[in-house]
Amino acid sequence: MKMELVLILEAILLTANQPLTVAQLTQFFTQDESVDSVAIQVALKQLAAQTQERSFDLIETARGYRLQTKQRYSQWVVKHQEEPIPKYSRVFLETLALIAWRQPITRAELEAIRGVAVNANVLKALIERDWVRVLGHKPVPGRPELLGTTKQFLDYFNLKSLDDLPQLAELKDLVV
Amino acid sequence: MKMELVLILEAILLTANQPLTVAQLTQFFTQDESVDSVAIQVALKQLAAQTQERSFDLIETARGYRLQTKQRYSQWVVKHQEEPIPKYSRVFLETLALIAWRQPITRAELEAIRGVAVNANVLKALIERDWVRVLGHKPVPGRPELLGTTKQFLDYFNLKSLDDLPQLAELKDLVV
Amino acid sequence: MKRLLPLSDQLPLALVHGQPVHQLPADLYIPPDALEVILDAFEGPLDLLLYLIRRQNLDIRDIPIAEVTRQYMDYVELMKAFRLDLAADYLLMAALLAEIKSRLLLPRLTPTNEEDDPRAELVRRLQDYEQCQQAAAVLEALPRLEREHWLVQTSVELPLREQPLPAVDLKALLLAFQAVLQRAEQFKNHQVKREPLSIRERMTQVLIALQAKPQLAFSELFSYEEGRRGVVVSLMAVLELLKAQMIEITQAPEPYAPLYLSRVVAVSA
Secondary structure (H helix, E strand, O other), rough: HHHHHHHHHHHHOOOOOOEEEHHHHHHOOOOOOOOOOHHHHHHHHHHHHHHHOOEEEEEOOEEEEEEEEHHHHHHHHHHOOOOOOOOOOOHHHHHHHHHHHOOOOOOOHHHHHHHHOOOOOHHHHHOOOOOEEEEEOOOOOOOOOOEEEHHHHHHHHOOOOOHHHHOOOOOEEEHO | OHHHHHHHHHHHHHOOOOOOHHHHHHHOOOOOOOHHHHHHHHHHHHHHHHHHHOOEEEEEEEEEEEEEEEHHHHHHHHHHHHHOOOOOOOHHHHHHHHHHHOOEEEEHHHHHHHHOOOOOHHHHHHHHHOOOOEEOOOOOOOOOOOEEEEEHHHHOOOOOOOHHHHOOHHHHHOOO | OOOOOOHHHHHOOOEEEOOOOOOOOOOOOOOOOHEEEEHHHHHHHHHHHHHHHHHHOOOOOOOOOHHHHHHHHHHHHHHHOOOOOOOOOHHHHHHHHHHHHHHOOOOOOOOHHHOOOOOOOHHHHHHHHHHHHHHHHHHHOOEEOOOOEEEEEEEEEOOOOOOOOOOOOHHHHHHHHHHHHHHEEEHHHHHHOOOOOOOOHHHHHHHHHHHHHHHHHHHHHOOOHHHHHHHHHHHHHHHHHHHHEEEEEOOOOOOOOEEEEEEOOOOOO
């Protein structure tokens, strides 16, 4: 079973339509098979090692484990994508970046930093994509919404947690 | 490139949503890359050999090549395709009941009693389950279909004949 | 991954005829249509200011306010000349720059320190916005799905499994029969007094009901007393509301699950 477990997990992940956590993977086995989370974690490590020779990687993101093509094959893989690679506008990226790095953040705070009003369409698109959500309300007059990012956002950008967001250079380093 | 070609093809096939022929695979490469159909066929053979150690096979179907989970892992894979057993809606039960007790009955008559149009999906589901069939046509203008129940319907409910259908008066006894 | 490309490589200043433009041409002549695109490409007054500062390799902490203000005003004038939709933000910034300039001209009574510098607040905002731009560039550079990586999937040929069919017992069938007959009776009795129901009126009723309750079962909207006509009016009202995006309909992901209506949570502008 031990060697098999690696391939069973590969088969499961290759047919999953979303990332799976260790806990979720455990659910795929019956009591008789007695595969616990430790066994799964060991097998996932082996799988990760084995995929080094293959065209795909095992990665862990905020939503769990998933298999994805290695970056060096993207130039070929992209060719059968029917839709063009999505490109995001500056206002989209800046809004998302501020929410990601400065969360929880209100619209007023977003506006103060960018110096312009928040683009309602951009915010709507971010929420519809499930990348941004309302975390709660700031306990100040008007109780403005506090915005933050979701696990889907982290997953899309190959991040395990917000701590994985690259540190921004110190302010003084910015000025060359 | 030669070794890489195997993995490039793997990456392409793992992200394809349909089988790909050798001719289609050739299209993924530029003139500069000079990958012809012979090279692709050789690489596919190598890929097939390599997948022996993995959870999936390279399969050639009438429509082309695809990567498919090996049969022996299907028992685990099947688990995330499982859906909870559905339940029939009230509309389904009422339509079936009317057809059972009031057969032969036309759609127009069903509509007249229930006060709403007959749900086409419900009727389709009833016919697909082999519980309802068209008995014939009513000799009136438009020759509407006359609906009735089948032998399978009787079998399912352990009834010898339609005469065994309980009468409404018996409802009290049944409910207790 | 953490290494940053210079911002200009990440985000073109503008797209002219589909080509990214990273730097304004050195000579002064800019084709008018290109200029329009370039001006349009600024994300706001801070963006424009940062551009002016960067273009001249100036230190953000020590901006020559007079010069930068002059250049900023040139652009604002250009925007006006081209009748671009000039946001109030740009004019507000122009006023702020003018104020800073005038305060710098005033003789200082006390020895200067950084906090007294009238530029301090502007510098802080510029730095903050520069960090925002940097964060956007970092995000853009992160390897992501649908660009660097794709999900991989194998197809599965599952052994033909019987899809379990829902079970029904005879009692349930008989009860359904009784229910539909009872309703048919009611339907007959009340068919006589037919009240005109307008779709608009019903739309209002639905909205009022949704103010009292966040969610409403779809079936609650229909009452058998109103008969077929009532059903039609309710349904039309729901469809109208849906079309106007005033309500949402949700359903648990299983066949024949009940439908629920809820208010649309507006993303207030």
